[in-house]
Structures are given as C-alpha cells and as structure tokens.
Amino acid sequence: MLLRIKDLHASIHGKEILKGVNLEVNKGEVHAIMGPNGTGKSTLASVIAGREVFEVTAGEILYQGKNLQKLAVEERAREGIFLGFQYPVEIPGVSMTNFMRTAVNEIRQYKGLDALSGSDFMKMMEEKKKLVEITSNLTNRSVNEGFSGGEKKKNEIFQMAMLEPTLAILDETDSGLDIDALRIVANGVNKLRRPDNAFVVITHYQRLLDYIVPDFVHVLFEGKIVKSGGKELALELEDKGYDWIKNEQL
C-alpha cells in the first residue's frame, strides 16, 4: 500500500473542509478524484503535500507506512510526493535551472546520493524537456514568470519528470488548457507511468480522463468521498452531471 488515508478531517481558519476522507492507493495505479467546485479536492491535495495553513483535526495519512503528519513539506517531497499545482506561483529572480538543480541535488543528498555534475544535470534537463515538448531555453527564465497558462502546466509535468516521484498528485492540471496542451500534458504523464509509482489526478471534467485512463474514479462531495468506481463512473458523471450526486446525497 502506497497511500492510505483514514477518516481525514482538515480545516482552514477554523472552517472544516475535509470531513472524513478515506482513500487507498497502490503502486501502479491511477486514481481520479472528481467533484463539483469547492468540495475539497484541492484541499485534499494540499493536505497530502503538507500545506501548513490547513489543520488536520482527525484521522491520518499513511504513506509507505509512515505517518505524514510528522514530516515537513520538503521531507514529504523528498520521500517522493509531488504536487502538480493548479495555479503554479511565479517566482521572479529564481531561474528554472537554479531551482531544479537545487531541488534535484537536495533530494539526492536526502537519499544519500552524490550531487549531479553540471553537465549531467543539463543533459537531464534537455532530456526531460523533450518529454513535455518544451522548446524554450529555461536557463534564463525565472520559475513560471511570464509563462502562459499552458506553459505553466507543462512546466509542472516537466518538474515531475525531473524529480521522478513515487506519488504524483495533479491538481486540476487540465484546467485552462487547450486541446493540444492537454494532449502534451497527458502524454507526459502516460510516459511516466510505471509499476512502482502512482498518480492521483484531480479534475473537474471527464475530458482529461480520455487521455489519462484511471483505474479508479472517486467522487468527492462536501468533504467526503461519496462514490467510488471504475473509469465508467467518470462517464456516468459526465452524463448525469454533479446534480446527480447532490440529489443522491440529499
């Protein structure tokens, strides 16, 4: 078991958002989490990644048998948890190269590996850039600064490729993408799928799941997973809309 979430409750500024989430993810699986806006999808992603503004009030998250609560954001990242952001922040003055090199080497150091040499690192950058069809020279660009919406999302997948996580959580990676960018992002993800890693794909629309085919689909509604099923559940949702879930819950 890679990830086990048990009865997770989390709140922000005293307001409870997650009200008892249960979820299990095994290696080699792709899970999709769907649901209407404002039901806690992004909160769930943030809580797994360790965003401090959220307070876990009950329940636990076990990742590879470890209780994540005790780990800082960067420790979780170094343990292999990657969060693809819905709105990647712009960081002027920090170059992409510098940023990635620091991240890669700090993670390597954590794992007891030697730092990559400059040339090996550059080779790796070039290789991974191809994966998501990034053609621009990232060296002189600051993190996400001046990137278009599509570029930002491609950049997230690029970073995922660089850091080779065990558990990747992609928070609405499809939002704001045109069809070409969506295809590129999805292809990137599919190429990175392996038996020893897992993906949790958060999305509002079924569209992305045409490209990244999930093993399981969960519906998050008002802070709880209210329905789980196979990939056909996504199609059913597409067909009946979220009102169906709402009505069922009432």
Next chain:
Amino acid sequence: MEPDSDKIIDQVTRQDYKYGFVTDIETEFAPRGLTEDTIRYISSRKNEPEFLLEFRLKAFRRWLTMKQPTWAHLTIDPINFQDIIYYASPKKKKEVAGLDQVDPELLATFNKLGISLEEQKKLAGVAVDAVMDSVSVKTTFSETLSKYGIIFCSFSEAVLKHPDLVRQYMGSVVPYTDNYFAALNSAVFSDGSFCYIPKGVRCPMGLSTYFRINAANTGQFERTLIIADEGAYVSYMEGCTAPQRDENQLHAAIVEIIAMKDAEVKYSTVQNWYPGNKEGRGGIYNFVTKRGICKGSNSKISWTQVETGSAITWKYPGCILLGDNSVGEFYSVAVTNNHQQADTGSKMQHLGKNTHSTIISKGISAGKSNNSYRGLVRISKNAINSRNYSQCDSLLLGSSCGAHTFPYIQVENKSSIVEHEATTSKISEDQLFYCQQRGIDAESAIGLIVNGYAKEVLKQLPLEFAVEAQKLLSVSLEGSVG
C-alpha cells in the same frame, strides 16, 4: 487639455453653493475672544459638572503652550484666535414640550437643508441630532431608541444625564494633548452628539448628526462620542453645511469612537462646508480630529468620507487597532476645486495581533486647488501577522491644480504585510470621446467618469447618503475636463 476645458471649468465653478443662505434668528453669543473666562462662560451656560470645567481648563492651558502645526501641505492664513466667537446659541423663545420646543425658524432651516426633524417625515430609518452653531437643536427618535437601551442625544445632555460614561470615555481616544486643534476643541467644545449602544444590540436605525454653522464670526467646536459595547453595531452619519461668507470660519471638531469586543461602528461623513468663492475668499477651515479605537478583539471601525466642502481640510480619521483580530477601514473621496486645499488621509495603528486595515483614498483636484493624501500605517512589534493594504489614487482635472500623496509606513515585525500603491491619472480624451460618441455630453460624461472613479468609496456609504454624495460629486465637478 482641450481648448474648451477652461470654459467648462468656468461653468462648473460658477455653480452656486446652494446651502449658502443665512437663517435670521436671534442668537446669544459668548464675548469675542478666548480666555479662561470664555471657557467658564461656556461651561456655566451648559450647567456642566466640575470635572468637565477642569478638563476644559487643563486643555486650554495646554493649548496655550502649543503651536499650530505646519507640516501639512497647506497654506493657512494666520488665524486670530481672539477674533473668534466661541459660543453662539440660537435663543429659545419659550419652553414647551414636544416638537414645538424647536423654533419654527430652525425647523424651516433644517427642512431647507433637507433634514426633517419631524419624526413622521423622517428619512427612512435614520435618527437625527441637529446641531446649529454651538447647540443641539433637536434629537429625533431618542425615545424609540431608548427602548433598546441605546442612548442617542446631544453631548450636553449626555454630560448631564450620563456623566459617568462621558467621564470614562471622553478624551480616551483623542486626549486633549493630542494636537493643537484637539486641545482647542477640548477647551471650548460646545455641543455635538453622544451615542451609546449597549452589549449585543444592533442599532435598528442609522444615527446621524447634522451640523450647521449659521452665525457670523463664530467657530464651531463640536464633539462626538460613540461607544459600541460588546457585540453592538451602529451605522453613523454626519453631514454639515454653512452659509456663504467672506470671512473664513473655523471648525475644529473631535470625534471619538470606542468599539468593544465584537462591536462594529460604521461612520460616514459627507462634508460640504462652504468652500469659499471662486477667488478663494471665505470658506470654512475644517480642522478635525477623528479617531476610533478597536478596544476589544474582533471589533471593527470603518470610516467613509466624502469631502467636497471647506476652504481648507485637515483631517485624518484613524483607528487604533488594539484588540486582536480587529479591523480598521478608511474610504475617502476628497474633491477640491478653485482654491480649496485638502490635506487628508488616515492613521492606522496596529497594536493587536492579526489586525487588518484597508485604506482606499480617491483624490480629485480641479481648478487651482491642492489635494493631498497623507496617511500613517504603523505595525508595531507586537502586532504580529497584521496586514494593511492602501490604495491612494489621484485624478487631476486641468494643469493648474496639485495632487499629492504622502504615505508614512512603519513596520516593526517580520510576519506582517503592508502594501501601498498609488497612481495618478486624468480623464483621458479617449474616455470622453467614447462617451460623447454614445451621445453623452462632456459634462455628464465627466460626472459619470468621476463617479465611476469614486465608486469603490461611494458604495461604502449607507444608502441614505449615497445618492446625495453622488449628486454632490457630479455637481462639484461636472465638466472639469482634463
């Protein structure tokens, strides 16, 4: 600059100040000038308790040691404080109960100003305290409000009926030592409004004070004290006008607000004192100290002001954010035209944790006027995780005016965030052309644009005030093309 603009500005500035009339009423005056005797005279006229006379005398003695401030971006002709009459009271004709108590002439005056003192003809849901020169003429709805335990009356009445409250809170937010004009007011204040909202009470109607200067050569020194006890809420409005005279008249007021735990006070002002004539003769010197303290946690004080009148305005309504999580707000539109001068802004002092403040200031300058925003934001060491956001925009109409921004920001801890931004703009020819192409004439277009520019502030006003304020803005600036 369009060729016509001078003509249009001309037209606008020829607009009459429609509140410039004088009421012919018998008035009783204190002797001209200021000595301890003047203060004793005022105090005895009001049958004040000893503590208040003491307070006045202390303030007066302090004032004598102080100097008029010069730091503001204002040119002020020397004020002869011995040439001012410090107390003027419309004479009462006879003592009868009820509304008849008020001289019909006064009622007519306030009616003419659009302020009805007859409860049946009231503004929808607003209680009014009407102050003429140095005395409160009439407070409406006092009885209705008293059912909720709310005290709303003239300051003089409060001194007599609720001396303990007055004693406890008067000067607690604006001490008489605060500044030159606060000291002067503390020595000679005549009347004003007093308001106390008890614990947990949401005041069922808006409260309002209307100030009118009528008598010549007099100064108006009113004092307002608002106390909102735990969990209370009140929306308070203030309006003012004065006759058209060639001499400058001094208005030096104090407003103090105390908000206890979970209380909220919203204070709105539409300031329309006589601004002087087109050549800059006459008009009110409006030197006012307004301050509120958010004493308890989660309390909130919000100031909204629309400043269109006065020859010179010098005021900085502010908040002392003492309670944790308390909130202070300041929304201002200040319009200056002709030779008007304004130096106005806000003072936000963050002392408690997680305190938030917002300052939105819109200055509009036309004619040969000068309009300055001056504001202080201080985040003290203990005010951790506090925030301030300030936006101070200036709109210039014509190139003979001045628009200035003087923010003072002091931050003393690492966890707080302060942001200040300001821009300066004019009404672009594109905007005008666009409106005109849609069939709107230049004057209306400017009215529209200025109101749009000030919208963020105007929308903070209570409904009863918003309409008046919008009209006022259009009237004072319509057509001043830049």
Next chain:
Amino acid sequence: MDPILENSITLERMLALYEANRQVLSADDTPILSGIRENAFISLGKLRFPDTKMEAWRHTDLKESLGRGYDYYLHPTKETDIQKVFRCNIPHLDTAIIGQLNGWYVSKDVPLMELGNGIIMGSLAEAKKKYPALIEKYYGQAAHDTEEVFTALNTAFEQDGVFIYVPAGVKSPKPVQMINVIQHPENIFLQSRNLIVVGDDAQLSLVHCDDSYNHQGSFSNIVTEVFLGRNAYLDHYKLQNINNNSTLISSIYFKIESAANLESHYLSLNGGLLRNNIRALFNGPHGNANLYGLYLMDRKQHIDNHVVVDHASPECTSNEIFKGILDENARGVFNGHVLVRRNAAKTDARQTNKNILLTDNARINSEPFLEIYHDDVKCSHGSTTGQLDTEAMFYLRQRGISEESARMLLMFAFADEVVAKIAIPQLRQRIEDMVKKRLQGELRICEQCVLHCSTPEKPLEFRVDVSKI
C-alpha cells in the same frame, strides 16, 4: 597642529574651527570659490544640526554619531600603505582607479591625470589650481548649501576630493573606479568633495566605493556634484561597505540636461549608519534617470535613503527601485520624493520600495511621496513590506528544497531585481557574490578589509548553488 574634536562634533565647534582656519581651508580656492565657501559658512550659521524632530531626520538619530570624539585633519593624513588602497578593486575589471585615503586624494604618481582624449581626473584641490575656470563653471551649481546643513558644512570645509571631467563627445574607454578608503588609528571625521562632469554627448561608467579597513569609528560627510550634459550618459555605482562604527552621510546631486541618461545604483552592504541624500534634477526635457538601491543590513545597522527626483522639465522619465532586507536589529528608512512641477508635462515617474524584515526587532520606515502639479503625467508608486512570499516558499519546499535553502533562494531573487540592473558584468558578478555572502551572514568585516580581498579568487561556497550554469 590638527584639531581634535574631543567630545563631539557640534555646529559651534565647526563654526569656530572655520573662523580660526579660514586661510588654510581656502588655500586652493579662486576668489569665486572662496566666495561660495564663505556663503556656505554664512548659511551654516543659520542652520542647525539635525535632530529627530526635523521632518527629514525623523527616523535617523545622529546624536550618538556626532557625540563621539574625532580627529579632524586640515592636512592630508599620512599615507601608510598606498598599495592597500588599490587592493580592493574588482577582479578582472579593467578600470582607471582613483584612490582617496581618509578623504584626501592619494597621488600615486601625479595629482591630476590628463588623458589624451581630454579626460581629466584626479584631485579636486589640484584641479582648482590648474583649471579654475572649469571648476568655477560647475562647482556649487547643483548642491543645496542653503537648506542642507551637511552640504553647507562640506562646502565650508572641503579641502580635497575627486574631480572627473569627460569633455563633450568623449566616451570614457573604461570604467573609472573611485575608492574612498578610511584607515586611521583613532576615530576620524572627514569631509571630501567630488565633482564629476560628463559633457554633452559624453559617456562615463563610474564605480564609487566607500570602504573601511579597520574597526575604528569614522564620520564621513561626502558631497558629490554630478553634471550630465545634453545627451550625456552616466552609469554610476555607489558601493557602501564600511565598518559598523562608521557614519556616512553621502549627498549626491545630479543635474541632468536635456536628453541625458542617468543610471545610478546604490548598493549598501555594510555600515554603521548610512544616510544617502540623492537628488536628481531634470534641467532640460527628455532626460531619463533610473535609480536603483539595494540595502542588506543586520545587527544594529541603520540605512536611510532620501531620494528626491525633481521633474522640473517636461517629458522626462524616472524610475526608482529601492529594495532592502533587514535582519536582527537593523533599521531601514526609505523616503522618496517625486516632484512634478507645473511645467513638467508628459512626465513618467515611477517609484518602488520593497522591504523584507527577517526579525521582529528589525524596522522599516517607508515614505514614498508624490507631489504633482500637472495633469498630463504618468506617476505611480508602490511600497510593500512583508515576509517572503508564502506561496513561493511552499512551491519550492514542495519540490524538496529545504526551508533554509528556499528562503535563501527567495532572498537572492528579491535582491536580484536590483543586482540584475548592473551593466558591468564583472561588477555584477562581484556584487552577486557579495550579496550571497551577505545573505549567508559571511560578509563580516575581516581583519584586513570588508571585501575579503585577500582571497578574491577563492570560490565562494554555498549550500545553495545560485551560480548561473
């Protein structure tokens, strides 16, 4: 016998000192210059030393600085080891170097260099003797003697400093580096005066360093007048890196003629009390001035930047960006005043001040002022003070970067907006290194020198590799 200001520097003492030494002070003056000096003395008599009740000095208290005893010299101090003056230059940067020791021009070979292309540089005292007409044309024409007490004091007392003259149409072939070193066994008070003239269509890059070599206290009152002729270009750098016992009052006055272009950078990395008075006056249309400041202060250091940009002519543009990081008990002051005068149509003026406080004992006063008398202008200002962007912190940490490294990256990025404006690559590299060191807490004054120049080639070691690949 040179005087010792035993207990404190007071205005009375300085006035008396002037009266007693009038002849010595004006030894190199022409009658006109002597008149300027005498006028400054008269102004001085009407002014007073600042206290915190004065608007311009509200946040900077000089009481302690003025209250120390100082040696004051009316003759050049002994040149101990001249080589040291030249040791602190920027590696790999080919510059013409002008050295000053304790405020006196250090004449290694000749007091005044006259280059083939007409450029003159060297001692101001010498230039007064050799080129009196040239000096008289500019001297005192930009500085504000009558209102500003330290400028009046400087004009009354200055005996030497640097003179640089780039004639019309001449482009200085390499950057000029002015190094102002303070080294003295006792506390020292010094006043030097610089005059820089960049003629019409001329160009100059000027790196102006203030350094101290030891821990001894000092009080420097330096006035620099800079004239940019029509269509002239000046790329100017002021590097401040003096010990924690020093007080530096640096007043610089730019007079910018039409279509001239000024780039001016203030990099304050160390100092006890630093006060920069920066005044830029547009004396003709279409001028442009970019003013950039970076201050990184810790311990009880104090930095005060007072910047006035006077748009006295139409169609000029100005842009100010001042950024600071304040650690420990440091205090920062930014007071920017953009003045757009009645005739200055089509002015475009921008002003930005951003600060980061790293402790609850640090403090900033930010006062970005706009004073505008014309409607056809584009003016804006912004001031922000706060923590490092929490969103960016989370993002970096989510990628596995430690909190400490993330903080360092973001601070460096914060400073980089100003550092990146440095046009001379070697200098930018040098400043980048110094900023890194400073942020790592490594740039402390060493035995020899604040610049660690004994090991300029030693690669800097950082846990975060912020070097460009």
